[in-house]
Amino acid sequence: MPDDNNNTGCLVVIFGASGDLTKRKLVPALYHLWDNGMLPSNIAIMGVSRTKYSDDDWREELHGFSPGSYDADKWADFKERIHYQASDATKADAWGDIKDRMCALDKQHALGGNVLFYLSVSPQFFEPIINNIGTAEVVVEGRKYCSIDGTKSWQRIVVEKPFGSDPGSAAKLNRTLxxxxxxxxxxxIDHYLGKELVQNMLVLRFANAIFEPLWNQRYVDHIQITASETVDVGTRGSYYDSPSGGAMRDMVQSHLLQVLSVVAMEPPVSMDAADIRTEKIKVFKALRVPKADEVSKIAxxxxxxxxxVNGDPVVGYRDTEGVDPxxxxxxxxxMQFSVDTWRWGGVPFYLRSGKAMGAKKTEIVVYFKPTPHCLFRDKARNAKPNQIVINVQPDEGIRMRFEGKVPGSGLKMKEVVMDFDYVEQWQTEPPDGYATLLHDAIKGDQTxxxxxxxxxxxxDxxxxxxxYWAGNPQDDLPNYSAGTWGPPAADLMMQREGRYWRNG
Ligand SMILES: NC(=O)c1ccc[n+]([C@@H]2O[C@H](COP(=O)([O-])OP(=O)(O)OC[C@H]3O[C@@H](n4cnc5c(N)ncnc54)[C@H](OP(=O)(O)O)[C@@H]3O)[C@@H](O)[C@H]2O)c1
Structure with a gap:
């Protein structure tokens, strides 16, 4: 149900309305927000793409895609806010129609000229659409774009990933924006930042007294961040096997470095978006840029x-349709990253991500240094390092792993676990990241x-x-079997430093 107290409604204009992300994530997230009273009462959605739908066709398409997501009565009400404009937004001459429709919907739903644009198209269409938004003069902060009536309005834009494919293309897209x-x-947008357990990192660190004193190079040995997928590239071979594809660009450069920044940032002076961003930016600026002759040791x-994978056969990547043999x-x-600050000097951050791996998980593991003196050296085995494991997904929660005494006579040790299980604690599944992020964008919170x-x-x-990889082709590829934990070289990278990946 809409929340009448929050009257900053808007038109959500989704480019790429006929695409997968819109159907699977964006519209279900908006429905969920609306159903939970988290959207302003005056809200409307306008989908834009080339496919020839009417409003009703698109509504049916959305509902038919995941009927289980929508309650029949509530959907009947919600769908009245959903509209569709069949236009190619990359073409300047389509913008007369697009702007007319935006103005008509603004009037129909009394939206006050506020617009949230959402770029849910392939990245080659980002810049043409942004330029057309500019030329169409629909970004007029402080007044309405369709009739100048003195009403205060805002226009914002959400940009999907990937954001560039190298430093130059990212800078160009930033200039266009x-x-x-x-x-x-x-x-x-980075939907990893919308994940509940990533946000929980801020609370864990800055709302508790017991963790932050240990959160530095004095006590932390190293940090691992893993995002492993069991799925292979499937039908997206030609998309993935492009010069801008691959796990380093698709996952490590974007999602995993964002997670690292939340783990490594200094306490912000307040929880305001600007203050949190200031601290995150400092982490990014402190990331060491490797030299070419270091690459083979750290990546x-x-x-x-x-x-x-899970007993099901998987064809090799090079045998996938659309992939170069x-x-x-x-x-x-x-890749091993270094954050060159006083807090993190000498503490490696190991990030990894892969497809067709042994298990699906996203987790952050903080490994602590051993005690200064080992009193229990002779008791069967050495103590294992203490770990804080943040399970981002699945099994959302935080687990502390430390040594405990095995019951009975004698002093035998065994690793034990203190467990905060998200679902058990809160009796609910964590919300979808897209709902959190869309809610924030509509509220105007950039945190x-x-x-x-x-x-x-x-x-950078x-x-x-x-x-280095582009200039030095590797002749042992493929180098891991689907369903395993990646190539032996990744284990060796850790073992050289006396460390091990946490698998399983
Ligand atoms: N799908 C996901 O799970 C996911 C996850 C994270 C990020 N993303 C990002 O979200 C964006 C959309 O992904 P997607 O999976 O939804 O893609 P998609 O299913 O391929 O949809 C792409 C959309 O772009 C439109 N389009 C295609 N060619 C066009 C052209 N020449 N001119 C104008 N519009 C064109 C298509 O509509 P028409 O053909 O009707 O015009 C369609 O609505 C991408 O940037 C992707 O990287 C997707």
């Missing part, structure tokens, strides 16, 4: 060959969105690795 929108109207690329694309990437400086620094930190 800046030509039309102010920075405080640009919402570069590993992998590609899956044939194998089985000699492809060098990384379906697995691991969980990426600043342009974060994106540039993230690209991985580009030397990508350049």
């Amino acid at each position: 800046a030509g039309v929108f102010d920075e405080d109207a640009i919402y570069r 590993v690329r992998g590609q899956y060959g044939p194998g089985a 000699h492809s060098q694309t990384d379906t697995f990437a691991a 969980l969105f990426k600043h342009r400086d974060e994106i540039q620094s993230a690209w 930190a991985v580009q030397p690795v990508l350049d």
